[in-house]
Amino acid sequence: MRGDLVKLRNIGAKSAAKLADIGVTSSSQLAEMGAVEAYRRLRSQRDVNIAMLWALQGALLDLPWYDLPPDIKQALLDELAEQPSAPDAQF
Template sequence: MTAKLRNIGPKSAAWLRQVGLRTPEELTAIGAVAAFVKVRRAGFKPSLNLLYSLEGALRDCHWQELPEARRVELVAEYDAIIADKPLKKAPPASGPVYDRTVVSDDAPFEQDQDDAP
């Protein structure tokens, strides 16, 4: 986001830029919920405060001033979108871990008690 918007800090602005929302007009065109979904689908993990902040930015009010009823509507809209097309699961942080024992040619191989004949 190149223009300074109310409620939108540097991290949130960076997320919005990275999902292609660079102006207040672009944010207005898609709305708070769709912008929040784009950020989530890009792999970021914002809290619902971002959703409320986006709506507050569009209404030009502090996000904490949003009525509780509007917050519930925003979350319901988000849930409906995600129910229709769920977010992709994140890939595992790493691959499987294998425990391998290496026996050198110099050291005698010792059998486990369970493996002995």
């Protein structure tokens, strides 16, 4: 159910629908998958850019995406670069 996701900061109906397309339908599933892996799976979709990664991490931290500190953004970029794409898994 997307209702749980849209209660998170930074996650609106469109983002929740995109997350549902990759099998993430709850905040606990997003937390389990993590922002980087969710972004990795989402970025093949139309209209997904790096701001989605910031939004996902902000949702997990209950911060507006634009308030993520630079060190957190850099850590996310580093993880994105280091971690090879994982095979699709069901969450």
